[in-house]
Amino acid sequence: MSVTAARPARSSALPGILRLVRPRTRWRELALLGLVAVALVVGSISLGATADARPGLDAGRVPQAADLRLMDARGLGIYLAALLVAHLAFVLAGRRTDQVLLPAVGMLGGIGLLLMQRLPQDLVTQSFGSTDLGLGQLQLAWLVLAIGVATVVGIVVRSDSWLRLYKYTWAAAGIALLLLTFVLGTDVNGARLSLDIGPLSGQPSELLKVILVVFLAGYLSENRPLLVEENTRIGPIRLPPLPYLAPMLAMWAIALGIVIVQRDLGAALLFFAVFLSLLYIATARRSFVVLGIILFLVGAFVLYKLFGHVQQRVDVWLDPFDDAQGAGYQVVQALYAFARGGLLGTGLGAGLPLIAGNPPIPAVHTDFPLAALGEELGLIGLLAILGLYLVVVERGLRIAAAAADDFRAILAAGLSLVVGVQAFIIAAGNLKLIPLTGITLPFISYGGSSLLANALVVGLLLALSDRGVEPPPPPRARRRFARLRGAR
Amino acid sequence: MDGFTLTIWIVRLLFLGLLYLFLFAVVRVLLRDLRSAARDRTELGRLIVVESPAGEPTVGAVFGLDAIATIGRDVNNTVVVDDPFASGQHASLTYRGRNWYVEDLGSTNGTFINGTPVESVAPLGYGDEVQVGEVRFRLERARA
Numbered sequence: 001m002s003v004t005a006a007r008p009a010r011s012s013a014l015p016g017i018l019r020l021v022r023p024r025t026r027w028r029e030l031a032l033l034g035l036v037a038v039a040l041v042v043g044s045i046s047l048g049a050t051a052d053a054r055p056g057l058d059a060g061r062v063p064q065a066a067d068l069r070l071m072d073a074r075g076l077g078i079y080l081a082a083l084l085v086a087h088l089a090f091v092l093a094g095r096r097t098d099q100v101l102l103p104a105v106g107m108l109g110g111i112g113l114l115l116m117q118r119l120p121q122d123l124v125t126q127s128f129g130s131t132d133l134g135l136g137q138l139q140l141a142w143l144v145l146a147i148g149v150a151t152v153v154g155i156v157v158r159s160d161s162w163l164r165l166y167k168y169t170w171a172a173a174g175i176a177l178l179l180l181t182f183v184l185g186t187d188v189n190g191a192r193l194s195l196d197i198g199p200l201s202g203q204p205s206e207l208l209k210v211i212l213v214v215f216l217a218g219y220l221s222e223n224r225p226l227l228v229e230e231n232t233r234i235g236p237i238r239l240p241p242l243p244y245l246a247p248m249l250a251m252w253a254i255a256l257g258i259v260i261v262q263r264d265l266g267a268a269l270l271f272f273a274v275f276l277s278l279l280y281i282a283t284a285r286r287s288f289v290v291l292g293i294i295l296f297l298v299g300a301f302v303l304y305k306l307f308g309h310v311q312q313r314v315d316v317w318l319d320p321f322d323d324a325q326g327a328g329y330q331v332v333q334a335l336y337a338f339a340r341g342g343l344l345g346t347g348l349g350a351g352l353p354l355i356a357g358n359p360p361i362p363a364v365h366t367d368f369p370l371a372a373l374g375e376e377l378g379l380i381g382l383l384a385i386l387g388l389y390l391v392v393v394e395r396g397l398r399i400a401a402a403a404a405d406d407f408r409a410i411l412a413a414g415l416s417l418v419v420g421v422q423a424f425i426i427a428a429g430n431l432k433l434i435p436l437t438g439i440t441l442p443f444i445s446y447g448g449s450s451l452l453a454n455a456l457v458v459g460l461l462l463a464l465s466d467r468g469v470e471p472p473p474p475p476r477a478r479r480r481f482a483r484l485r486g487a488r
Numbered sequence: 489m490d491g492f493t494l495t496i497w498i499v500r501l502l503f504l505g506l507l508y509l510f511l512f513a514v515v516r517v518l519l520r521d522l523r524s525a526a527r528d529r530t531e532l533g534r535l536i537v538v539e540s541p542a543g544e545p546t547v548g549a550v551f552g553l554d555a556i557a558t559i560g561r562d563v564n565n566t567v568v569v570d571d572p573f574a575s576g577q578h579a580s581l582t583y584r585g586r587n588w589y590v591e592d593l594g595s596t597n598g599t600f601i602n603g604t605p606v607e608s609v610a611p612l613g614y615g616d617e618v619q620v621g622e623v624r625f626r627l628e629r630a631r632a
Contacts, residue, residue, distance in 0.1 A: 028517060035513055039506035046499040053492065100517055107510060225611050228587070284586060347500040377504065384507040391514050398521070404628045405615030 022094035029087055032103035037080050040110040043348060047071040047118055050349035071349075072117050075140050079113055082144045086151040090462075093155040098399065098465035104391045105150075105443055105458050109143050109451075111385065112444035115369055116140075118349050118376075123365050124446065135365060135446060142448045146455035153459025160464070164407050167218030174211035177204045178254070182261050205258075205267040206440075206453035209422075210460075212271055213278070213414035219247060220282035221406035227283045251275045252295050256303070263309055266425060266439030272296060273421045278414050282406070317435035333361045334371035334430050345378030352376075365446040367438050370430045386427065389442075393420035399465040412464045415457045531630045532583050535567060538617060539624040544570035552630070557581045559620050560593070567625075573597045574621030581612070581627075588612040588627060597621060 048071040070076060083106045090097060113136070121134030133141070163170070181204045220227070226244050255268040276292040279285075303310045312327055320328030320335070337360070340351060352359050352372060361368045374382045396416015403409040419442045426445075429436040440450040531552035537545050545567070551557070557566040560578035569578065575595035582589050591609045592599040599606045600619040612618065618625045 032510070032513060032517075035506070035510045039503065039510055042499060042506055043503040046496065046503050049496055049499060053496070100514055103510075104514060107507075221613075221615070225587075225613055344501070344504070347496060348503070377507075380504050381507065384504070384511055387511050391511070391518070394518060398518075402525075402629075402631065406613060407615065409614075409629065 023092050024094040024096065026087065026091055026099050029090070029099035029102060032100065033083055033087055033106065036083070036103050036107045036110060039107070040076060040080065040114065041070065043111070043114050044070040044072070044076050044117075047114055047348040050347055051118070071114070072136060075113070075117060075136060076110075079110060079140060079143060082147045086147050089151050089155060095155065095466045097154060097462045098395055101392065101395050101458055101462060101465075102150075104388050104395070105454075106147075108385070108388050108392075108443035109146070111373065112369065112441075112446075113139055113143060114348060115372055115444065116365060116446055119352075119365055119372070120359060123359075139446050142446075142451045145448075146451040149452055149455040150459040150462065153456060154462030157460065157463035158466075160408065160411070163214050163411070164218055167215050170211050170218075171215040174208050174215065175254075177208055177211075178258070180204070202449040203447070204449075205262075205264060206449040207456075208267070209270060209274070209418050210415070210453055210456055213274065213411065213418055216275060216278050217407055217411035217414055220278060220410050224282050224406060227279075228285065252299065256299055259303055259310070260307070264438075265310065265313060265435070266429075266437030269425055269437055270418070270422050270439060273425075274414060274418050277417050277421070278410055281400075281413050282410055313435045313437070317432060320432065330362050330368070331432060331436055334368055335432060337361060337371045337375040338431070341375040341378045341382075343379050345374070345376050345381055348376050350376065363438070366440055367426065367436075367445070368430055369441050369444045369446075370427050373444075374430075385444075386423075389420055389423045392416060395465075396420075396461055399461060403464065408464055412461060415461050415464075419454060419457055533588060533614070533630055534628045535581070535618075535625045536628055537623065538626050539622070540571070541622045542571045544568075545623070551625075553581060553583070555583045558593075559618075559625075560595075561621075569620050569623050571621035571623050574623065578620050579606070579618070581618075588614075590618055595620075 048069045051071060052069065083102070086102060090102070116139035117136035119135055121136060124135045124138055126133050126138060223244055226241060251272065255272045258264050258268040258271070272292075276289055279288045279292070300310075304314060315322070316328045316331055320331040322328060324332045337352065340346060345351070352361075352364075352375060359372075361371055364372050370382070370385075373385060377385075393416045396412055396419075400409045400412035400416070403412055422439055422442050425434070425437060426439050426441050428434045440447055442450065442454045532555060533553040535551040535553055535557070537547050537549045540547050545551075551567050554566075558577065558580045559565055559567045559569055559574075560576050561569060561571065561574045562576040565577070573596075575593075575597070577593045578595040579593055579599040580591045582591065588611070589609050590599060590601060590606055590612050592606045601610055601612060602617050603619075612627055614627055614629050616627055618627065
């Protein structure tokens with residue numbers, strides 16, 4: 001039997017360029033982006049006016065009339081222009097992709113940009129030739145690059161066979177990346193997270209999470225019928241065929257390895273949580289979730305007993321005030337910041353009094369942006385930001401529900417969950433709901449790897465949301481199933 | 489309260505208000521989208537014709553599926569396949585629990601899933617291909 005699928009005739013009848021230029025208006029996206037622009041301009045004015053008044057207020061003078069100006073008009077202008085260009089590119093490409101994701105993510109990125117412009121600019125500096133770029137400008141550069149990546153991926157990706165067919169290649173690439181970090185990685189704050197190759201440096205775990213989701217989507221969609229079978233019984237627990245549990249145990253081992261070798265608790269927690277959610281989505285078996293949580297608890301207990309850095313994190317979580325000037329300093333300062341913010345916050349630019357020229361929370365721009373935002377926008381602002389993450393997750397799950405086949409459904413669900421779970425882990429860590437683990441807040445935290453990896457996620461979600469894409473490739477005959485089917 | 493502090497207060501609250509206005513606009517779009525999806529949802533799955541040498545059904549035709557659908561040459565079937573290699577009552581598709589199953593109804597030339605012959609009943613996943621006679625169908629999720 002031939003395996004070539006019948007494709008719609010028009011895809012081969014027209015040359016590529018002609019198919020590309022078939023504009024389709026996206027008024028909903030434009031209207032939402034307009035709201036984003038208005039909100040960010042007002043936020044920038046609030047920040048600029050406060051920043052102007054600060055020196056005077058600190059000197060004891062109260063200015064009588066406010067000189068309302070934007071904090072960094074050019075920076076914000078470039079960011080909004082980039083969003084508009086992305087919108088126009090989608091209009092010109094004429095694909096029927098999701099219209100809510102770009103504004104929602106653009107709002108999160110814009111809030112992050114305002115925060116980075118507000119924080120002391122010398123937290124991160126980098127010089128290119130004669131120009132020195134501070135925190136705000138670097139974040140802006142990464143954001144523009146990230147919007148570019150999301151747009152290009154969202155427009156260009158029309159077929160998912162390059163993801164679907166090479167899942168083991170992707171898994172191998174991911175493991176290679178992980179091993180490379182184990183061996184060559186540099187230690188930052190006692191955790192081996194970043195990889196420097198020549199002039200480039202980055203955090204591979206950010207890219208790894210995308211690769212992980214792609215692999216899991218491929219594996220789970222292919223083996224779903226087998227995983228739902230229950231032919232192994234251990235006491236009251238009914239399990240699928242044992243060989244198909246191997247990847248689950250391998251996942252668990254990889255998560256443990258990340259904790260032990262890389263000391264990256266956040267990435268390990270993220271990978272395992274996303275893995276369990278996808279397993280549940282693919283099979284709808286609660287026993288897997290129970291089993292996974294038991295494995296997690298066992299692993300967590302053993303790691304707690306064996307490793308000092310895990311113990312320290314948990315102890316700080318249980319009582320940060322026990323060592324408020326030492327190990328618990330970061331968490332304690334974050335709690336103070338949330339407390340200062342209260343319900344409405346101090347206003348952008350008015351929070352975070354510097355301690356000896358430094359912001360009181362170490363790593364506020366990467367690990368604690370939520371504490372800074374909680375102080376300046378208050379509980380109300382914080383809830384709005386968490387709501388925006390919920391919107392991103394809802395869109396992803398909605399795209400998954402509308403997907404044509406299992407691979408796309410699991411891929412879309414996984415991509416959105418990876419963002420949602422990551423936001424939850426770091427937000428809950430900042431709020432002392434769970435032990436603090438150092439990962440970034442998606443779209444808001446400073447950092448190139450984080451922004452680009454999350455842009456890749458958004459781009460793939462946009463590409464998957466298009467109803468008019470190429471149909472899924474015909475599945476290959478699965479010889480392994482023949483045995484099971486014959487047994488019936 | 490002096491003018492400056494008042495202005496800053498207003499701008500601050502305006503920013504928070506605009507954040508919520510945006511969130512409200514987004515949620516309204518999402519709700520509308522979910523409502524329209526809930527209204528249209530009548531089918532449990534879709535059968536799409538991938539290959540059909542005899543031309544009936546035509547390639548690209550879409551059949552919305554109920555919990556039980558039969559495929560065959562007889563006009564009383566849910567999906568009528570006018571193919572010389574298809575039997576009158578060829579195969580049936582049923583949705584039980586969370587899964588689709590294909591049953592071969594004793595056809596002459598057999599029913600195939602992704603090229604593998606079906607012996608009595610076999611589970612079918614979304615994206616799988618069913619072959620009846622020389623006609624190939626692909627099972628897809630219902631449009632949500």
